[in-house]
Amino acid sequence: MNFNGKSILITGGTGSFGHAFVERILNEWPDVERLVIYSRDEQKQYEMEQLYPHQKYPMIRFFIGDVRDYNRLRRALNGIDYVIHAAAMKHVHIAEYNPDECVKTNIGGAENLVRACLEANVKKVVALSTDKAAAPINLYGATKLVSDKLFIAANNIRGKNPITFSVVRYGNVMGSNGSVIPFFIKKRNEGVLPITNEHMTRFTITLEDGVDMVLHALEHAWGGELFVPKIPSYRIMDVAEAIGPECEKKVIGLRPGEKIHEEMITSSDSFYTYDLGDYYSILPSQHMWDLDEYIDHFNARKVDLGFRYNSGENDEWVTVEEIRKLIKDHVDPNFSV
Structure with a gap:
């Protein structure tokens, strides 16, 4: 896919994903028409603007705004x-304490x-989800599940x-x-690493692989898919040992x-889930294209009934x-033990 001459907007664009995505676009498509960084934190926008001064990067525009504000958006x-939706309230315990704010965003x-x-006649939209949206037990996961459903159903209207x-949808970045x-790296100077539960596991993905996944969706999505990468898990005790032995x-x-293990595909999702090779694709129950053509085009294989993708398994x-x-x-790069 060629983004030269195209315009892209990233909500929550000053976050970790936004930084990695902008760097990739500029490296591979230096003639991109516009990269709009849309977010509500002026300090983060100011700091990011120092990395990309307008004289050198005239294609980057910094746009203060909140996704809650329809007119501004x-x-x-x-x-x-093209739009990448990365804006979210994402801290589980903060969402539990401030549920109405999490719902609004x-x-x-x-x-x-x-x-x-x-x-606005945008061509393609890719929204970032989270493993916590699968069988959610916390408010953050529940709101992201609703968000996922809204974007998927948008293809029907x-x-x-x-x-x-x-x-x-992917795991911890x-x-x-x-x-x-980074929390453990900071805490190790105190000699104690706080572990919420010693049996905890999580999926893990690098920022670069997360960007790859979004680019894959932009190029290959037919509309309504929820893409899940095949990625490894880690045990929280192994992370603690790696950082602070x-x-x-x-x-x-x-x-x-908080969960002990995270899940990205539930057994109920298996009715609609297909293996695409590097990714799984959870297809919408109602789609605007021919399923047989989709299967043939991507050489897709339906997963076994009852299949689930769990970080502990x-x-x-x-x-x-x-x-x-x-x-x-x-x-x-300076990390050592």
């Missing part, structure tokens, strides 16, 4: 070809974006508009803001809304040494 979408913001993209909406690895591992108990695990190498390669 609609204005920002003028002339935009994650659900109301998704509704606004769907409406605005339909009216587009009429003759050729726009497509799709979703990508290694080194992203607020994630466990000499530290005390202190079990402090689960935080509100994964076939692929990263070891302590592999975690250390991933941290050095993708989080902190």
Whole structure:
């Protein structure tokens, strides 16, 4: 897919994903027409603008706005070809304490974006989901599940508009803001690493692989798919050992809304899930295209009935040494133990 001459908007664009996505686009498609960074944090926009001064990067536009504000969002979408929706309230315990704020951003913001993209004649929309949206037990996961459903169902109301909406769902992004690895790196200087539960597991993906997945969806989505990557899991105790082998591992108990294991595909999803090779695709129960053509085009294979994709039952695990190498390669090049 060629983004030269095209215009892209990223909601929540000052976050970890936004930084990685912008870097990739500029490296591979330096003649992109516009890259609009849409977010509500002026400090983060100011800091990102120092990395991409207008004189050198005239294609990058910084647009202060909230996905809760439909009118502002609609204005920002003028002339935009592709939209990546990364804006969200994502901290589980904060969402539990502030549920109405989480609902306004994650659900109301998704509704606004769907409406605005339909009216602005955007070509393709890819929304970022989370493993916590599968069989959710916390508010954050529940709001992201609703958001996923809104984007998928948007394909049913587009009429003759050729726009497509799709979703990508993946696990914890290694080194992203607020994630466990930078938290442990910071805490190890105190000699104690807090562990909520010693049996905990999580899926893990690098920022670069997350960007690959979004680009894949932009190029290959037919509309309504929810893409899930085949990625490894880690054990939280292995992460703690990789970062602070000499530290005390202190079990402090689960935080509100926290799971022991995460799931990206539930057994109920298996009715609609297909193996595409590097990814799984959960197809919508109602789609606007021919299923047999889709299967033939992607050489897709339906998963077994009852199949589920759970971080605690994964076939692929990263070891302590592999975690250390991933941290050095993708989080902190100066990392050592």
